[in-house]
Amino acid sequence: MVRGWRLFVAAIVLGAVGPASAVVAGDESFGIPQVRFINEQVSAGWADAGLEPAAEATDGEWCRRVHLDVIGRIPTGGELQAFLSDSSPAKKADLVARLLGDDYVDEYARNWMDVWTTVLIGRDADNDNVSRPGMRQWLRRAFSKNMPCDRFMEELVTATGSNTNKEGIDNFNGATNFLSGKMAEDGVQATAKTAQIFLGVQVQCTQCHNHPFNKGKQNQFWEMNAFFRQARALRRFEQTMDVQSIEMVDQDFAGEGGDPEAAEIYYELRNGLKKVAYPVFVDGTEISPDGYLPYKTEDGKEKGANRRRELARLIGGSPLFPKAIVNRMWAHFLGYGFTKPIDDLGEHNPPSHPELLDGLAERFREQSFDLKELVRWIVLSKPYALSSRVTAKNAKDDPTLGEKPKFSHFYLRQMRAEDLYESLLTATEADQSRAGEAASKKKDEWLRQFIIAFGTDEGDDATTFNGSIAQVLMMFNGDIVKVATGTGKGGFLDRVAAGGGKNSAKIDALYLAALARKPSAKEVAAANKLMQDRKGDAIGALQDIWWAVLNSNEFIINH
Amino acid sequence: MFTTPHDISRRHFMSHLAGAAALAAPATAFTNSILANAADMKKRHKSAILLWMGGGPSTMDIWDLKPGSATGGPFKQISTSADGVAICEHMPLMAKQMHHMSIVRSMSTREADHMRGRYYMHTGYVPNPNVEHPSYGAVIAHELAEQVPDLEIPPFVSVGSGSVGPGFLGMSWAPFVVDSNGNVRNLDVGIDPVRMSQRLEMLATIEKKFIGEKRGGVAEDHAKVLDKTVRLMTSKQMEAFKVAKEPKEVLEKYGIGERGASGFARGCLMARRLVEAGVPFVEVDLGGWDNHDGIFPTLADRKLPELDRAMSGLVADLADRGLLDDTAIVWMGEFSRTPNINGNGGRDHWARSWSVVVGGGGFKRGVVVGETSSDGKEVVSEPYSSQDLMASVLKSLGISLETTFTAKNGRPMKIANSGKVIKELFA
Missing domain, CATH: 3.40.720.10 (Alkaline Phosphatase, subunit A)
Known part of the structure; x- marks a missing residue:
């Protein structure tokens, strides 16, 4: 069985050999210079470290991972077969183009909406000043039209309007949800998160003191914080006095020293002394200390400043901005970023591949911050195509041991809870218009079981969907898996069972749907034993096999 | 509603997943x-x-x-x-x-x-x-x-x-x-325990194959946690919760x-x-x-x-x-x-x-x-x-x-x- 399958794959590969393969061999970068740049840089790292990269992943593995990472779910049986039977040397580039194109625009937007909802507002749904549906609505639209990343940042950082899309609200702007829940205590969280996410700068430790082991000084936090002092999160009430929505506005800031034209703020040193701060960007660029929003004087002079707009302009021009985005995206696809944590690019935390990070960041800027292009470069790169099977020649490249990643093999990682949810729907072909907000709410309810809040003012949270016992119990006995393994009429298993043909073909179908491969000889033997155990109850046996496949490490681990 | 088996069938149940447990590499890299004194410990655990x-x-x-x-x-x-x-x-x-x-x-x-x-x-x-x-x-x-x-x-x-x-x-x-x-969610197996153990045997086969392909510790950890989960599901000690x-x-x-x-x-x-x-x-x-x-x-x-x-x-x-x-x-x-x-x-x-x-x-x-x-x-x-x-x-x-x-x-x-x-x- 195994041999037959391998031959089948070999035949496909051989089919590509010949004139076409010369193209592949000559140019492993699909004619894309940015891909070539990645390949050269990563390969140089292998040579320096004396590593030989792993073999290429099988087509099935690659197809599975690219679906998971780009659109947040495993491929359907049909998508997999289409890829496996495609003999064009450009088939990977073609598949990526499809996943980034119009056919998948809804699923692409849903996946990146999920990813960025967690980045921007966390997983915990309990902050009254945040509307998850509002955030999602905005993100879905942003990713649907592939909004350039600088514009994306600018709209989030400068957002004004109401955070909730409700009847009677005429100035809804979902982007406000990034900051609407972070404005307490003079916007301490707004300052910290904006710096982390869009600059890879960790200023939050310097809120109270100079950083113990990097150059961060306490003034840096408050100078960044000063950019948020015109911003206000106002509660808008309905007649019943329930909070209807939060409205983000910018207002003139009078300053704490009594002079609005030099609107200063004060912060306290650990020895109790007070110091003064004005808006100064992390690179030392100062803006006008004027606390008034822009206006014209009687003699026509432009005065005042919109501090959040100034901040967005400075972030957009900073070399740290594309680096922060590139590092986050690289980590999404390769399992590790160039730095750990990915949102700390400080000098005390040197990246694994500094030239690659800088070079990709430059190219991303040159490409007008087009996220889909960045995705294309990364998923068509050589390191992304490698097998997760480790060899003696690259076993020492193991970031779990504290080594800097060299990307000489694909690092295993668990699917995110969102990926699992979508993948189960896909595997069971329960796949009906699930891009809407109603579907997102249903998914939220299911995700809630894994969320742990830490009970601090910062709203930190974590997930137990991390390979824990709770997760295994959910996969063993939980409702979502009960539904996925249901034998009801017209359901997935019923259709496989009714599909005719030999049992072996049905078992193959289950394996392909979940694992993008056919079963090994041993697995066929184990499956046949279940067929005997169920004594002629064919669909019962398929149910058992399907349960086992969905519960396996191979299913839940992106490999 | 707790339908996992105890006692006799439990032993049977456990024996079937022993395969998955044995998959795990030597459990520790630890000195x-x-x-x-073992006898002392049995009575008095810290x-x-x-x-x-x-x-x-x-x-x-x-x-x-x-x-x-x-x-x-x-x-x-x-x-x-x-x-x-x-x-x-x-x-x-x-x-x-x-x-x-x-x-x-x-x-x-x-x-x-x-x-x-x-x-x-x-x-x-x-x-x-x-x-x-x-x-x-x-x-x-x-x-x-x-x-x-x-x-x-x-x-x-x-x-x-x-x-x-x-x-x-x-x-x-x-x-x-x-x-x-x-409350521990999702404890109820909901199917016949013998059938569950047969499923686990199939699962162990898949786990083992993937681990055997040497893809890193994440795969082995999954098998270890599976094993712990099965032990927990079948345990009377869950009463402690x-x-x-x-x-x-x-x-x-x-x-x-x-x-x-x-x-x-x-x-x-x-x-x-x-x-x-x-x-x-x-x-x-x-x-x-x-x-x-x-x-x-x-x-x-x-x-x-x-x-x-x-x-x-x-x-x-x-x-x-x-x-x-x-x-x-x-x-x-x-x-x-x-x-x-x-x-x-x-x-x-x-x-x-x-x-x-x-x-x-x-x-x-x-x-x-x-x-x-x-x-x-x-x-x-x-x-x-x-x-x-x-x-x-x-x-x-x-x-x-x-x-x-x-x-x-x-x-x-x-x-x-x-x-x-x-x-x-x-x-």
Whole structure:
């Protein structure tokens, strides 16, 4: 069985050999210079470290991972077969183009909406000043039209309007949800998160003191914080006095020293002394200390400043901005970023591949911050195509041991809870218009079981969907898996069972749907034993096999 | 509705997943220097309970008051059952239990960010991008699991909180997180147990194949956690989570059943039940200490009564049952709060001088260790760190401080980050 399958794959590969393969061999970068740049840089790292990269992943593995990472779910049986039977040397580039194109625009937007909802507002749904549906609505639209990343940042950082899309609200702007829940205590969280996410700068430790082991000084936090002092999160009430929505506005800031034209703020040193701060960007660029929003004087002079707009302009021009985005995206696809944590690019935390990070960041800027292009470069790169099977020649490249990643093999990682949810729907072909907000709410309810809040003012949270016992119990006995393994009429298993043909073909179908491969000889033997155990109850046996496949490490681990 | 099998069929059930268990590579890369009398251990297992105060409680309003000082706040102190030890007036029930506990008033740390402080106080290490360190629960569970070979439920249970993970010890030492009602989701198998075991056999075949392809530790960890899950699903020891089964008088001890009784009270009682069942480490979370605004009414009206009732119930219950000598208790948060009271009537983050409380186990009891200045801003005796505290807790459980972890890359790491034992905590 195994041999037959391998031959089948070999035949496909051989089919590509010949004139076409010369193209592949000559140019492993699909004619894309940015891909070539990645390949050269990563390969140089292998040579320096004396590593030989792993073999290429099988087509099935690659197809599975690219679906998971780009659109947040495993491929359907049909998508997999289409890829496996495609003999064009450009088939990977073609598949990526499809996943980034119009056919998948809804699923692409849903996946990146999920990813960025967690980045921007966390997983915990309990902050009254945040509307998850509002955030999602905005993100879905942003990713649907592939909004350039600088514009994306600018709209989030400068957002004004109401955070909730409700009847009677005429100035809804979902982007406000990034900051609407972070404005307490003079916007301490707004300052910290904006710096982390869009600059890879960790200023939050310097809120109270100079950083113990990097150059961060306490003034840096408050100078960044000063950019948020015109911003206000106002509660808008309905007649019943329930909070209807939060409205983000910018207002003139009078300053704490009594002079609005030099609107200063004060912060306290650990020895109790007070110091003064004005808006100064992390690179030392100062803006006008004027606390008034822009206006014209009687003699026509432009005065005042919109501090959040100034901040967005400075972030957009900073070399740290594309680096922060590139590092986050690289980590999404390769399992590790160039730095750990990915949102700390400080000098005390040197990246694994500094030239690659800088070079990709430059190219991303040159490409007008087009996220889909960045995705294309990364998923068509050589390191992304490698097998997760480790060899003696690259076993020492193991970031779990504290080594800097060299990307000489694909690092295993668990699917995110969102990926699992979508993948189960896909595997069971329960796949009906699930891009809407109603579907997102249903998914939220299911995700809630894994969320742990830490009970601090910062709203930190974590997930137990991390390979824990709770997760295994959910996969063993939980409702979502009960539904996925249901034998009801017209359901997935019923259709496989009714599909005719030999049992072996049905078992193959289950394996392909979940694992993008056919079963090994041993697995066929184990499956046949279940067929005997169920004594002629064919669909019962398929149910058992399907349960086992969905519960396996191979299913839940992106490999 | 619990349809998993017990007794005879359980044995059958277990035998089928033995395959999956055997998949795991040798479970540890660990040098363990505990040499203890096996017969003795069977009867007397050691455990620890961490009462984790998420958000950073103001210890100068609870355990180290500065009445009359400008920073002291409005609370008065009261004497306790321990000679010469005074604590906050809003802790009257704990005041009667202080002969079982000791206060360390000379903690001095540097991490005043929630995430960093939580990590540091749980592991004894500051966050390091290149290695994830195991937390108290993982270390102690790993070290003490041998004492309880018949334990079928996880050796590290976290009630109501995520704790900090197992780091390089691997997911099989991760906290098992339950809510304070002891509800464990998705326990009901819902199918015939024989059929379940047949499914598990099929599953073991797939697991084994994937692991055999040498793709890294994540795949092996998955199999280990599968094995632990099956053990748990089939275990009668799961009864330990059912707090409601306790008699009324015990529930009352913890304040459960009264108005305003909190999840923390149930968590404390569950901790006692789990310790009785042999679980080496239980962490119970009480959040809500991040009091940047209006700290004094919050403490006096809500947080301290909640803490006082449940914590005193736990200490008394353990003592009454003769469990206290084998159960170390640690009370701490990620840091404390500023002696200066801010403009909103709150206190901000402060790590330089603060208190933790320990008791039970092999600790000396009823004493105060260390001292802070009259305004609470400085430690004026020898300062102690997270790693010193951790070393002391391990010592109180009889865990050797010579134990060395060998991270898989061969780099040796001393247990508790080579912290020094706080001598005053031992007779």
